[in-house]
Amino acid sequence: MTDLLSTLNSDQRAAVTAPASALILAGAGSGKTRVLTTRIAWLIQSNQVSPMGLLAVTFTNKAAKEMLTRLTSMLQLGYQNSTRGMWVGTFHGLCNRLLRTHHREVGLPQLFTILDSSDQLSAVKRVLRGLNVDTETFDPRKVQSFINQNKEAGLRADKVEAWDPYSRHLVEYYAEYDRQLNREGAVDFAELMLRAYELLSRNALLREHYQERFRHILVDEFQDTSRLQYLWLKLLKGPETALFAVGDDDQSIYAFRGANVGNMRQLMDDLHIAEPIKLTRNYRSVSVILDAANAVISRNEGRLGKDLWTEVGKGELIRHFQAADDIAEARFLVEEIQQRRREGDAYLDQAVLYRSNAQSRSIEHALFTAGIPYRVYGGLRFFERAEIKHALAYLRLAAFPDDDNAFMRVVNFPARGIGARGLEALDDQARGAGISLWAAACGAGKTTGKKFAAFVSLIEGLKHAIVGLPLMEQVEHVVAGSGLLEYYQNEKDGEDRVDNLNELANAAAGFAAESDEPTLEAFLGHAALEAGEHAAAQGQDAVQLMSVHSAKGLEFQTVFITGLEEGLFPHENSRNEAEGLEEERRLMYVAITRARRQLYLTHAQQRMLHGQIRYHLPSQFLQEIPENLVQSLTSRTRAPAAPRVANTRAENYHPRPVPRREANLPYKIGARVVHPKYGEGVVAAYQGQGAESEIKVIFPKVGDKWFILEYARLTALGA
DNA sequence: CCTGCCGTCGAATCC
């Protein structure tokens, strides 16, 4: 047991062996995951708790898996022995588990559906249509975010305060949306949390049962928990339970999703913790990188306060490159990646990070053309793909035909002559009788019902055919029997989708092998919550492409942070949000601290964005890094950006046919100008071409203004 | 009543 602790530093050891509830303020690269897993191993090994008494909450499924793997090797026991009975998962995964177990108490069918955000948006649209709401006045996306914000704050429609007519309408739609989901036995992500919270808060017996069971609750990425999640944790925490929370306020990057850093101080107040245990020794990065990270984050206010340090050496300077445009930026990446590979860095250990997923396109193009293997994380997830959702809908109908969402999705896909008219009639009938669409379809009249009857018997056929089959074969059978496979085989450009459908069967096989409950029902629940990043190409030596958000928790030998431009990173929309810039800065901090040895920072003077050429200032974050840590590569001579032609390697790739026309730019970016009304300002960006060219000027007093270039009454200020 | 085309509109991060 001592050997578990012997390799830890004193702060880490204090954290691992904390006798009661504790808050660990763990800097990037300070061995946070290690502390968490070692604590669990230590608690089990010293017989302070059995695996049954442990609840561990992680932020992603990946982190949960990683924790279990490490734990197994630490305890040197069989996987099953060391972890059986332990509850490990994400908040949403654990809530899902609670709700499935106690589905009767919360009034849900056992096979309730989980709606992802696009499913949710469709549901909102359906509700609004049903209420004859003008979607010009009430943007469905706004309604969706209104609903989610309130759910995340723990508020049901009848508890939301609405003082003006507009809000009262929103509340009404929220209420109707919830009624609809209840009818359908469906829950959205926020509902998983809220419903589980309500279950525990209303049912004292159940609550006490879990409070007594869980002697130790461990929470990772605590800075990213929402208000409701924190209350949920407190409900599960009994008087005898030790709550062990690990977090880093400087890495809080999910405020947009309801994360509340304030939970860290709140926890200290609530549990009478005088001081957090700080882990500031960094084992990951060379000091140049840490110094840069510290310098950037020091500009934020109200931090809990800590600076990272290391005993690893200084390392190479950070390299900065300014590219003429996004294509030149991508070409720079390709050259450097190849160079580093020649010097011994595997592709796998090089990551390209960007602020938003859309930026991956030009980078992918360049890597593809150069024949460099790469892997893109995030973006459209496996289980969010249309063909996969269709297949899952058929599977769900086979298991639980009353699922209206699944019914709607595939009743006419592949097309079988059922249109909006017929569905409307069916929907009226179902509503009138208070039954599901499926039930209505089963009893559909002779005139309209023929096509429905055919669909019903198709599903019945699938249902009977898969009884008793292993999970993978169930999936294969339904994919084929539903006609989906044939449909995509006949569609041109459908090969990827066919591949994905086959991959779904593999995913099912993989799930069956890992899960202790290899049923179709469990698989369906898993699919909604899991991103579905599969073994596919996981072992391959490929460059890693991802958003900064999805890079959190990971580390790489070499990291490229790209698109460091005002408007992109920090993102434009963050300007309008309270503390938006500070969150962007934390994001930058996360990005920097992913690198072990070498960090690259790049930005482009112009780039294609949303189908238009945009001109941006370099990101302010570049200036926040002390100059003596950075080496500029920009003076290095490079060929000017030329219109690219398809490389011989890329025969299947269709490049954008864009010899770009240089716009006429009367002022340099950053030039000082005077406007007769707004006074003195600085040119920040251009967009558009020809007569549509616009210029963005930042005025210290008035803020940002866009002008049509042709009419802008600007005068250059001598400098 | 379905399918395909065209136009408009929007555009960030994720469980």
Add this chain to the structure above:
DNA sequence: CGACGGCAGG
């Protein structure tokens, strides 16, 4: 540049 909604033709 892409997704989706509306409309017209089959």
